[in-house]
Every structure is written in C-alpha cells, then in structure tokens.
Amino acid sequence: MMQEAGPEAPSNGTTNQNGVVAGAEGGARDVRAKSATPSSDITAADLVNFQQQQVNISLVSFLIDLFATLLNHFTQQPLEMPVSVAMMTPQVITPQQMQQILQQQVLSPQQLQLLLQQQQALMLQQQQLQDFYKKQQEQLHLQLFQQHGSKQQSKEVSAQQLVFQQQLLQVQQLQQQHLLSLQRQGLLSIQPNQNLPLHSLTQGMIPAELQQLWKEVTGAPVKEENSASNNGHRGLDLTSASPAPPKNPLLNQHPTTNGQYSSHTLKRESSALDDHSHHSHPLYGHGVCKWPGCEAVFEDFQSFLKHLNNEHALDDRSTAQCRVQMQVVQQLELQLAKDKERLQAMMTHLHVKSTEPKPTPQPLNLVSKSVPEASPPLSLPQTPTTPTAPLTPLSQAHSVITPTSLHTVGPIRRRYSDKYNMPISPDIVQNKEFYMNADVRPPFTYASLIRQAILESPEKQLTLNEIYNWFTRMFAYFRRNAATWKNAVRHNLSLHKCFVRVENVKGAVWTVDELEFQKRRPQKISGSPALVKNIQTNLGYGPALSAAFQASMAENNIPLYTTASIGSPTLNSLANAIREEMNGAMDHGNSNGSDSSPGRSPLPAMHHISVKEEPLDPEEHEGPLSLVTTANHSPDFDHHRDYEDDHGNEDML
DNA sequence: GATTTTTTAAACAGAC
DNA sequence: CGTCTGTTTAAAAAAT
Numbered sequence: 001m002m003q004e005a006g007p008e009a010p011s012n013g014t015t016n017q018n019g020v021v022a023g024a025e026g027g028a029r030d031v032r033a034k035s036a037t038p039s040s041d042i043t044a045a046d047l048v049n050f051q052q053q054q055v056n057i058s059l060v061s062f063l064i065d066l067f068a069t070l071l072n073h074f075t076q077q078p079l080e081m082p083v084s085v086a087m088m089t090p091q092v093i094t095p096q097q098m099q100q101i102l103q104q105q106v107l108s109p110q111q112l113q114l115l116l117q118q119q120q121a122l123m124l125q126q127q128q129l130q131d132f133y134k135k136q137q138e139q140l141h142l143q144l145f146q147q148h149g150s151k152q153q154s155k156e157v158s159a160q161q162l163v164f165q166q167q168l169l170q171v172q173q174l175q176q177q178h179l180l181s182l183q184r185q186g187l188l189s190i191q192p193n194q195n196l197p198l199h200s201l202t203q204g205m206i207p208a209e210l211q212q213l214w215k216e217v218t219g220a221p222v223k224e225e226n227s228a229s230n231n232g233h234r235g236l237d238l239t240s241a242s243p244a245p246p247k248n249p250l251l252n253q254h255p256t257t258n259g260q261y262s263s264h265t266l267k268r269e270s271s272a273l274d275d276h277s278h279h280s281h282p283l284y285g286h287g288v289c290k291w292p293g294c295e296a297v298f299e300d301f302q303s304f305l306k307h308l309n310n311e312h313a314l315d316d317r318s319t320a321q322c323r324v325q326m327q328v329v330q331q332l333e334l335q336l337a338k339d340k341e342r343l344q345a346m347m348t349h350l351h352v353k354s355t356e357p358k359p360t361p362q363p364l365n366l367v368s369k370s371v372p373e374a375s376p377p378l379s380l381p382q383t384p385t386t387p388t389a390p391l392t393p394l395s396q397a398h399s400v401i402t403p404t405s406l407h408t409v410g411p412i413r414r415r416y417s418d419k420y421n422m423p424i425s426p427d428i429v430q431n432k433e434f435y436m437n438a439d440v441r442p443p444f445t446y447a448s449l450i451r452q453a454i455l456e457s458p459e460k461q462l463t464l465n466e467i468y469n470w471f472t473r474m475f476a477y478f479r480r481n482a483a484t485w486k487n488a489v490r491h492n493l494s495l496h497k498c499f500v501r502v503e504n505v506k507g508a509v510w511t512v513d514e515l516e517f518q519k520r521r522p523q524k525i526s527g528s529p530a531l532v533k534n535i536q537t538n539l540g541y542g543p544a545l546s547a548a549f550q551a552s553m554a555e556n557n558i559p560l561y562t563t564a565s566i567g568s569p570t571l572n573s574l575a576n577a578i579r580e581e582m583n584g585a586m587d588h589g590n591s592n593g594s595d596s597s598p599g600r601s602p603l604p605a606m607h608h609i610s611v612k613e614e615p616l617d618p619e620e621h622e623g624p625l626s627l628v629t630t631a632n633h634s635p636d637f638d639h640h641r642d643y644e645d646d647h648g649n650e651d652m653l
Numbered sequence: 654g655a656t657t658t659t660t661t662a663a664a665c666a667g668a669c
Numbered sequence: 670c671g672t673c674t675g676t677t678t679a680a681a682a683a684a685t
Contacts, residue, residue, distance in 0.1 A: 445659060464674060488660065494676050495659095501675085507668095508674085520658090 439476045446492040461509040
C-alpha cells in the first residue's frame with residue numbers, strides 16, 4: 001500500500017557491509033528434529049530405528065562438517081564440485097501447492113476442523129518420539145564430542161562423501177515416499193501429461209543420476225553405503241517400503257499390532273513402485289488393496305474394484321483415513337523440504353563454501369529494478385519461489401493446513417512477539433531459507449528482527465544501513481516497500497529503549513541492551529521448566545556472551561547448533577557449552593581487539609553496554625566457518641561484498 | 654472490552 | 670538541495 005518511492009535507494013555503497021555471512025549459510029538447518037515422520041504403518045520400533053539412524057547420520061554429519069570446515073579453513077582449498085547447485089533443486093510440489101491440491105479435492109471446513117483435531121493428537125505422539133530422539137541425540141553428541149580430537153583428514157573426507165551421498169539418497173527417498181503417498185490416496189493420479197508424476201518429481205534425482213553425480217563429485221567409484229553403515233541400505237529399503245499404508249494412529253495405538261501388520265506389509269509393498277503401471281488403480285498393487293489399513297488380497301482387478309467400492313466407500317471411516325493420510329503426506333512434504341534444503345546447504349557448503357555468499361540461486365531479476373509493484377510474478381496464485389513451508393515449533397507446525405493459510409500471504413499477521421526471552425532466534429534461523437525466498441511477512445516484530453540483526457553481527461552492532469541490508473538479505477518480504485519498513489525500523493530504533501545508539505568516529509552504530517529488551521514485556525514464561533532454566537542460564541552468561549552464542553549459532557554452518565537451538569532448550573545450553581569449548585580449542589590467540597571492520601568500531605569507552613570486550617568472540621579471527629574469516633584479511637573480498645550489497649539493493653529498490 | 658504493543662504514516666531537524 | 674539518519678506524534682491494527 002505504500003508508495004515505493006525511488007528515494008529509497010540507499011547509498012549502501014558507502015557503508016561497509018560487515019562480514020556477516022549472508023550466504024553460505026549452509027546453515028544446514030536441522031531436519032533431524034523432525035525426522036522420521038510417523039508415516040504409514042511402520043511400527044514404533046521401526047520408527048525408533050529409523051530415528052536412530054538419522055541420529056547417526058546427523059552425528060556423522062556434524063563431525064564431518066566440523067572437520068571439513070577446519071580442513072577447508074586451513075588449506076583454503078574447498079572441495080570443488082563440478083556440479084551446479086541448481087541441478088540439485090528439482091521443482092517439486094511445494095507444500096502450498098500440495099495443500100491446495102488436497103483441499104480443493106476433498107475437504108470441507110468441517111473436515112478441516114476434524115483434521116486439525118487429529119493433528120493435535122498426532123502431534124502429541126510426535127512429540128514423544130522427538131523427545132526420545134533428542135535424548136538419544138544428546139547422549140551421542142556428548143559421546144562423540146569426547147573423541148573428536150582423533151580423526152584423520154582422509155577419514156573425514158571419505159566420511160563426508162558418505163554423508164553427502166546419504167543425503168542425496170534421503171532426499172530421493174522422501175520424494176518417492178511423497179509421491180507414492182499421493183498415489184495411494186488416489187488424490188494424485190498419474191497421467192502422462194501431468195507434471196507431477198514420478199519422473200518429474202525425481203527429476204534430477206534419479207538414483208542412477210545420483211550415483212553418476214556422486215562419482216563425478218568424488219571422482220571415485222561410489223562406495224556401497226552399506227559397507228560403511230547400514231543407513232543407506234536401510235534407507236533404500238524404507239524407500240520401497242514406505243508407501244505402506246499407515247495405521248491410523250488415532251484408531252490404532254498398539255504398536256505390537258502395528259508391528260505384526262507392517263512386517264509383511266513392507267514386503268508386499270516393496271515393489272509397489274512399478275506396480276500400478278499395470279493396473280490403472282493406484283490403490284491396487286500386487287494383488288493387494290493398498291488402502292491404508294486394508295491389505296485384502298484379490299485374485300483379480302475386478303474383485304478389487306468391488307472391494308474398493310464396498311469397503312472403502314465414502315463414509316466416516318474412509319474420510320478419516322484419508323485425512324490421516326493427508327497428514328502423512330504433509331509430514332513427508334515437510335521432511336522432504338527440509339532435507340532438500342539441507343542437501344542444498346551441503347552442496348553449497350562443498351562447492352562455494354567461502355567465496356559465494358548466496359547459497360540459493362536468487363535471480364537478480366526476481367525483483368526488477370524499477371518496477372517493484374508492477375511485476376506480477378509475485379501475485380497470489382502461485383508462489384514464485386518454491387520455499388519450504390516455514391517450520392514452526394510444534395504448536396503451529398501445522399498451521400499450514402488451516403484454511404486461512406492459503407490467503408495469508410499479505411495482510412494477515414500473527415506475531416510471535418516476544419513471549420520468550422530468546423524470542424525469535426531459533427525460529428528465525430530455522431526458517432531462514434524460507435523467509436529468504438518467500439515473499440511472506442515474517443511473524444516477528446520489528447524490534448525482534450532488529451535485535452536479531454544486531455546480535456548476528458560479529459560485534460553486536462550495526463549501522464542503520466547495515467540493519468537495512470540485513471532485512472533485505474534475510475527476508476524476501478523486505479525487498480519491497482522499502483520506504484515503509486525502513487521507516488518502521490528507524491521508528492523502532494528510536495522508540496525502544498533496548499536499542500542503544502553508540503556514537504562512533506564514523507557515525508553511529510546501534511546496539512542492543514539485552515536487559516532492556518527482556519524488560520520490555522513482563523516475562524511470562526509459560527513454557528517448560530527447561531526453557532526457564534535455559535533462559536536463566538543465558539542470562540547468567542551475560543548479554544554479551546549470550547549474544548555471541550546466538551550470533552554464532554545463527555551464522556555458522558554447523559548443524560548441531562542449529563539443531564540444538566531448535567530442538568530443545570536443554571540442548572541449546574549444551575550447544576553453547578560445546579561452542580565455548582570449541583572456541584577455546586580452535587583458536588587461542590584471541591588477538592586483542594582487531595576488528596573485522598577497523599574503520600567503524602565505536603570507541604570502547606562509550607560502551608556502557610558490554611558488548612565489546614568479550615573474551616571469546618568467535619568471529620574475532622579465523623572464525624571457524626564464516627566468510628568473515630576471509631573478509632578479515634582480504635580487502636578484495638570486502639570490496640566484493642560491498643559491491644554485492646550495492647547490487648542487491650539496486651535491484652531491490 | 655479495555656489496555657498495551659506494534660505497525661504505519663508522516664512531519665521535522667540536523668548532518669553530510 | 671537532496672538524502673540519510675534520527676526523533677517524535679498520531680492513528681489504526683493487533684495482541685493481551
């Protein structure tokens with residue numbers, strides 16, 4: 001609604017963009033926390049197994065990432081991959097599109113309501129699983145971390161390859177699962193001229209291609225995954241088995257029953273993939289009715305049809321099952337999206353780790369220069385990008401299904417506000433990718449966002465212009481209507497006491513008075529005791545230190561931290577501890593106060609907010625992962641970034 | 654339903 | 670003079 005006046009073009013060229021890593025944010029946001037979706041009729045035991053495997057993967061992944069990073073850092077020779085990242089981003093149905101498809105076909109508002117209720121129940125179960133999973137993860141992390149000093153370079157590389165390969169396979173599996181789920185429901189019919197079929201979904205992700213790709217990437221023959229671990233092998237089995245119809249978790253909660261059930265179902269489903277090509281009906285395969293929870297055997301297709309019409313007619317039970325199936329699909333979709341994201345982060349990490357700030361190919365012409373409003377690609381019917389749906393902590397995770405969600409693109413706002421003391425950081429980090437690409441208003445207040453921007457900066461201080469840049473960099477939404485939100489940003493900076501302006505030779509920077517920020521609203525910590533404890537812990541560290549952790553977690557590519565910060569407050573603390581340890585281990589020198597941006601550091605004396613002389617600023621020097629490392633020593637790189645930022649802004653405004 | 658917070662809009666002043 | 674930065678007021682919207 002705001003006039004996007006030209007005068008908005010900021011003169012960012014003048015101000016040096018501090019080295020905050022925009023891109024490479026390989027951030028490999030965590031997928032694992034939401035791992036094994038309670039899909040289908042896999043038994044509880046199976047789920048646990050699967051989760052354990054994922055734990056293994058993530059552990060290895062973490063270690064690999066860590067060491068590879070170190071390796072890269074010291075050798076300055078990032079692994080090269082002769083593969084374009086773009087290749088690896090097949091266009092799959094976005095969650096939004098999925099919702100549309102599903103909703104348009106079957107659901108009435110009442111049904112949606114029912115569905116929501118069921119989801120809640122389901123989510124309870126999920127939560128239990130996740131709790132279990134987290135505990136295990138925590139344990140293993142601890143264990144592994146104790147032996148982290150003894151790895152050898154060669155091992156790391158090969159292990160990295162392994163993990164990477166597994167990631168590829170995982171994504172592929174998810175895609176197949178997803179598709180098969182759709183087919184199973186009959187909600188998605190496979191037709192040659194439709195663009196949803198399997199070969200389209202897996203386009204660029206065909207196993208053979210993956211293998212080939214992997215060979216190219218590694219320059220070595222592909223190791224059989226089962227030789228190193230059973231993850232890959234198991235994963236493949238899961239793939240084929242995954243379409244097994246889900247036991248309705250609401251109707252049947254006896255794991256033993258499920259176990260018996262699934263054990264032979266899995267076998268039968270194993271070749272479901274190529275099966276429905278014979279019979280047109282996706283619910284019939286291998287002589288078995290594939291309706292979820294059914295599995296009646298039939299001699300011929302006709303009797304199956306008869307059965308289908310009789311037993312699975314449009315009644316309450318069937319619709320309920322259908323809803324559950326939708327839920328499964330949703331989960332898979334989410335999982336898939338996250339894993340894709342993770343994969344891409346990995347690829348980016350391996351490919352352009354320390355040179356390319358933009359991980360996601362963001363076409364510069366996406367938002368064209370002079371016509372911010374005129375370009376209609378952003379209009380409602382189809383989202384221009386294919387962002388993953390924002391992953392939200394449990395409570396809202398499935399708001400995606402609400403009827404309103406289809407229309408929420410613009411006006412509807414639901415702020416997270418600052419209920420909790422560490423309000424948005426985990427969420428914002430988790431959904432980084434999403435907000436970077438989706439023209440969706442982030443559900444955070446300006447104050448929260450500004451704070452986040454500042455805390456993410458290496459020195460917990462930003463100029464106004466740098467804050468602007470952070471907004472535009474991190475949120476597609478803020479690439480438009482600059483006059484409006486910039487005004488709001490300035491307004492917020494002035495309005496809230498928690499933002500402190502610090503004079504500097506070169507001007508002024510803004511810092512966050514953490515205590516004030518906490519004060520802003522009566523602290524109603526309604527969350528778990530763990531959360532409270534965590535907050536206390538953080539406060540104990542002092543604002544500066546806590547901020548440092550926040551920022552480093554946000555900026556670094558190490559999945560564990562992101563995982564932990566999202567996964568559970570307890571783990572967050574753990575991550576902090578680990579982080580601290582690592583900082584100590586990695587670089588000692590703590591070379592006095594040599595800034596990454598010598599020119600504009602405010603006078604230390606003026607800091608009544610203790611953001612300055614903290615002993616262990618991770619970015620201080622040789623920050624383990626971020627681009628800042630390079631930026632510190634390479635004027636060219638600085639220039640490069642300046643240019644990029646200018647460029648970006650020109651494009652946006 | 655009242656109160657508080659947040660957002661949006663806009664006027665204005667000072668520095669550059 | 671125009672732009673950027675920063676402060677302030679006002680009103681509407683949203684959240685509590």
